[in-house]
Amino acid sequence: MAKKDFNPANNIQDLQLFGESGGVNPSISDSSTYTFLSAQTMLDTFEGNTEGCYLYSRHTAPSNLNLGEALAAMEGTETANVAASGMGAITPTILQFCEAGDHVVSSRTIYGGTYAFLKNFTPKLNINTTFVDITKLEAVEAAITPQTKIIFCECVSNPLLEIADIKGLAAIAKKHKLQLLVDNTFSPLTISPIKLGADVVMHSLTKFINGSSDTMGGVVCGSQELINSLRDVNNGACMLLGASMDSLRAASILKNLRTLHIRMQQHSKNALYLAQKFEADGVRTVYPGLPSHPGHALYNSMMNDKYGYGGMLTIDAGGLENANKLMELMQEKNVGYLAVSLGFYKTLFSAPGTSTSSEIPEEEQAEMGLTDGLIRFSIGLDDDIERTYQMMHKCMKEVGVL
Numbered sequence: 001m002a003k004k005d006f007n008p009a010n011n012i013q014d015l016q017l018f019g020e021s022g023g024v025n026p027s028i029s030d031s032s033t034y035t036f037l038s039a040q041t042m043l044d045t046f047e048g049n050t051e052g053c054y055l056y057s058r059h060t061a062p063s064n065l066n067l068g069e070a071l072a073a074m075e076g077t078e079t080a081n082v083a084a085s086g087m088g089a090i091t092p093t094i095l096q097f098c099e100a101g102d103h104v105v106s107s108r109t110i111y112g113g114t115y116a117f118l119k120n121f122t123p124k125l126n127i128n129t130t131f132v133d134i135t136k137l138e139a140v141e142a143a144i145t146p147q148t149k150i151i152f153c154e155c156v157s158n159p160l161l162e163i164a165d166i167k168g169l170a171a172i173a174k175k176h177k178l179q180l181l182v183d184n185t186f187s188p189l190t191i192s193p194i195k196l197g198a199d200v201v202m203h204s205l206t207k208f209i210n211g212s213s214d215t216m217g218g219v220v221c222g223s224q225e226l227i228n229s230l231r232d233v234n235n236g237a238c239m240l241l242g243a244s245m246d247s248l249r250a251a252s253i254l255k256n257l258r259t260l261h262i263r264m265q266q267h268s269k270n271a272l273y274l275a276q277k278f279e280a281d282g283v284r285t286v287y288p289g290l291p292s293h294p295g296h297a298l299y300n301s302m303m304n305d306k307y308g309y310g311g312m313l314t315i316d317a318g319g320l321e322n323a324n325k326l327m328e329l330m331q332e333k334n335v336g337y338l339a340v341s342l343g344f345y346k347t348l349f350s351a352p353g354t355s356t357s358s359e360i361p362e363e364e365q366a367e368m369g370l371t372d373g374l375i376r377f378s379i380g381l382d383d384d385i386e387r388t389y390q391m392m393h394k395c396m397k398e399v400g401v402l
């Protein structure tokens with residue numbers, strides 16, 4: 001596998017997308033609809049036969065195509081389709097692959113919204129899911145039935161930070177003629193799932209990729225055939241479910257994408273520093289960069305150079321009350337914000353059991369190791385992480401976590 005030769009940041013940087021009048025950024029197409037000189041060209045465009053012509057911005061728009069092209073370059077796919085949110089990319093893609101009667105094998109530790117979609121929503125369409133421990137390849141293979149169409153996982157799972165063996169899963173998918181769909185939201189640049197054998201990669205752009213917590217966005221990166229089918233006017237799930245991105249947002253996310261490599265390095269550097277300190281203090285800490293993480297060696301075998309182990313870490317505060325007290329105090333001391341989401345310049349923290357994973361029933365949370373004292377951190381871009389650590393350490397002492 002030529003993983004080491006693949007540099008996703010170079011691929012983004014090498015793209016030259018100019019604007020009108022020689023602008024160094026592409027012009028924003030601030031229109032929802034487009035005029036035609038001839039009625040025939042309009043008809044041809046509706047049918048998707050006219051390269052370079054635009055009809056209506058729910059179908060596609062120049063700014064959205066530019067962002068999609070950059071994200072496809074990052075993931076090493078033929079092309080990509082951007083959407084209004086991460087869920088706006090993930091849900092239509094699953095529906096594009098599955099019809100009534102089909103079956104999905106999914107990791108049981110995934111973002112709560114995706115979990116709820118597969119657990120509660122798709123069964124109404126007679127698409128059923130078996131949730132498995134994704135770290136056990138034999139459990140994944142055992143769950144496959146003749147109706148299975150896709151395997152779904154997150155490279156680094158939300159919120160437990162379990163590491164999926166993308167090469168191993170890709171081999172199983174290939175053997176059973178299934179598609180491996182991977183949500184790479186927690187590990188952009190760091191892991192390149194397509195290079196490891198995945199078929200489709202999705203992201204919530206709302207997180208690290210945009211990085212300024214000012215917009216929602218999503219993307220599905222895959223083959224031209226898949227993206228064409230998602231955009232098909234008669235049968236495309238992206239087209240018909242309508243979660244299209246606005247052009248102004250596509251333009252702003254593209255600009256932020258260009259600094260992703262620098263931001264990821266700083267998020268990772270800071271998170272590793274804090275994880276090592278917390279662990280040395282005796283706090284139960286989960287971070288893929290720690291040798292104590294069960295997926296550490298696997299992560300090392302999959303990661304691209306330079307970007308580290310990502311900005312996400314969890315600690316166990318030993319109960320919900322402690323977790324809540326600690327988060328409130330850290331916010332009061334301006335260490336970070338008590339907020340869901342990730343990838344911001346400021347550290348964000350939340351208790352997943354009562355927030356982003358609350359869709360998962362309590363007994364299932366317990367089974368997967370999601371304790372109520374778990375705090376998920378998205379570590380920020382702090383310039384002086386030693387200072388941040390000292391403040392966190394003080395907060396932990398004050399509420400009795402240490």
Ligand code: PLP
Pocket residue numbers: 085086087088111113114154158183185186203204205206216217218341356
């Ligand atoms: N995938 C992961 C791993 C997430 O953490 C999230 C949101 O938290 C999503 C998908 C959904 O993305 P969005 O909120 O942009 O719809």
